[in-house]
Amino acid sequence: MNRQDDRHWLDDPAHVKLLWRGFLVVLALTVVAELFVHLHPHFEIESVFGFSAWFGFGACAAMIAVAKGLALVLKRPDTYYGRHDD
Numbered sequence: 732m733n734r735q736d737d738r739h740w741l742d743d744p745a746h747v748k749l750l751w752r753g754f755l756v757v758l759a760l761t762v763v764a765e766l767f768v769h770l771h772p773h774f775e776i777e778s779v780f781g782f783s784a785w786f787g788f789g790a791c792a793a794m795i796a797v798a799k800g801l802a803l804v805l806k807r808p809d810t811y812y813g814r815h816d817d
Contacts, residue, residue, distance in 0.1 A: 758784060 740746050762781050772778040779785075 741750075762784050765780060765783075770778065772782075776782060
């Protein structure tokens with residue numbers, strides 16, 4: 732079997748670029764839709780335009796930072812499971 736046949740559609744950089752553009756369009760439309768929807772914020776900060784998008788971005792960035800910090804604390808050498816210290 733040819734190796735080219737085993738490629739997934741996400742392996743093609745053109746498809747990945749298309750997905751990124753699609754996600755950005757959906758994000759922009761979601762933020763613009765906030766202009767036409769009456770929101771009922773519980774806290775004052777929630778009434779800031781685009782708060783949900785900024786909050787989601789900040790939460791994602793925080794999760795990445797925490798994961799990187801945990802990786803520094805929990806990482807093991809490449810040979811950790813390959814050792815035989817019997």
